[in-house]
Amino acid sequence: MVGMVVGLGGGFGVEMMVDLGGSFGDKNGGNGGGFGSWSSVLESQSENDLQPKMLSLWQDTIIGVGQMFERVEDFRASLQKYAIAHHMAYTFVKNEPSRVTTKCKAAECKWRIHACQVQNTDVLRIKIFNNSHSCDPRLHQYMHPQASKKLIASLVEDKLKDTPRYRAREIINDIIGTNPGSHAVWETFENDRFKSLFILFYAQIVGFKNGCRPLLLIDGMFGKEHYKIVIGEVEGLTIISDRHKGLLDTVSEVFPNFYHAICVHHLIANLMNSLSGKVRKETKKIIKNPVYASANSLRVEEFDKNMNKIKKISLDAFVWLKDSEPYRWAEIYARGCRFGHLTTNVA
Numbered sequence: 001m002v003g004m005v006v007g008l009g010g011g012f013g014v015e016m017m018v019d020l021g022g023s024f025g026d027k028n029g030g031n032g033g034g035f036g037s038w039s040s041v042l043e044s045q046s047e048n049d050l051q052p053k054m055l056s057l058w059q060d061t062i063i064g065v066g067q068m069f070e071r072v073e074d075f076r077a078s079l080q081k082y083a084i085a086h087h088m089a090y091t092f093v094k095n096e097p098s099r100v101t102t103k104c105k106a107a108e109c110k111w112r113i114h115a116c117q118v119q120n121t122d123v124l125r126i127k128i129f130n131n132s133h134s135c136d137p138r139l140h141q142y143m144h145p146q147a148s149k150k151l152i153a154s155l156v157e158d159k160l161k162d163t164p165r166y167r168a169r170e171i172i173n174d175i176i177g178t179n180p181g182s183h184a185v186w187e188t189f190e191n192d193r194f195k196s197l198f199i200l201f202y203a204q205i206v207g208f209k210n211g212c213r214p215l216l217l218i219d220g221m222f223g224k225e226h227y228k229i230v231i232g233e234v235e236g237l238t239i240i241s242d243r244h245k246g247l248l249d250t251v252s253e254v255f256p257n258f259y260h261a262i263c264v265h266h267l268i269a270n271l272m273n274s275l276s277g278k279v280r281k282e283t284k285k286i287i288k289n290p291v292y293a294s295a296n297s298l299r300v301e302e303f304d305k306n307m308n309k310i311k312k313i314s315l316d317a318f319v320w321l322k323d324s325e326p327y328r329w330a331e332i333y334a335r336g337c338r339f340g341h342l343t344t345n346v347a
């Protein structure tokens with residue numbers, strides 16, 4: 001599903017592109033999806049559409065003492081949404097099926113909520129709710145630390161259940177409406193069927209341009225125009241990807257001076273293919289560790305030692321790796337900076 005991932009080096013992994021190929025109904029994303037081309041929604045948004053509707057709906061998911069929830073999971077979900085709507089963070093003091101106590105994350109703050117099970121039922125009832133913060137509210141102002149991947153996934157899941165024919169055009173409208181400045185377009189096949197959707201949120205664009213190391217982790221291949229639109233010129237750019245020839249040609253056109261590193265997972269997968277029919281299954285398995293160790297080696301002697309281990313296990317594997325441009329996958333010979341990333345996995 002995820003087509004492209006931008007690795008931001010310092011732990012700010014951002015999923016940049018989502019390929020939803022064929023997942024939404026049997027036709028293209030709505031009118032305007034041209035033949036074999038990318039389309040975007042250019043309608044202007046009214047001011048009202050730009051309001052964060054979801055957040056305002058979540059402001060009252062927690063009301064007060066006596067409020068009941070069918071199950072403990074419902075209480076936790078409501079609390080999470082409430083915290084996001086109020087720009088606050090909390091920690092669990094107790095988190096059990098029969099009782100949940102949370103407090104504001106700020107150390108001295110008195111904000112607190114406690115709910116426990118109604119006897120002989122799964123129902124949870126709020127018993128204590130101190131809704132005033134003694135911490136500095138400016139600490140919370142712009143943050144949504146409680147917006148977890150799990151919550152976001154559940155929102156998307158709910159949306160798809162409610163709207164199984166949610167069209168690319170509607171998705172893009174929703175994204176641009178709630179995240180002005182984002183880049184979102186969809187692509188169709190030549191027969192006008194929906195192919196893929198490219199989404200880059202405004203926050204990701206700003207984050208990459210202003211706070212990130214020049215490192216792109218690419219998995220898959222998409223229209224080159226988006227790289228240019230979204231990223232622009234990047235000095236000293238390193239790209240880690242599989243060895244996809246088309247992808248490299250595409251990226252080379254946009255970033256002529258980038259350093260291309262190969263994802264070690266992909267390297268090993270290709271190595272395993274090349275060994276098919278030449279070595280036993282067990283042998284293939286034991287080669288993987290020294291390959292990772294070679295890629296990770298920070299000294300030449302260490303690299304040589306690991307490569308010699310591979311040589312003893314399989315000469316074919318050793319020769320294949322030597323011929324596979326070690327400067328693209330081995331840290332010790334790298335010509336750019338991968339900031340410790342050996343693969344395209346950031347999640």
Ligand SMILES: [Zn+2]
Pocket residue numbers: 104105106109110111133134135136
């Ligand atoms: Zn507080």
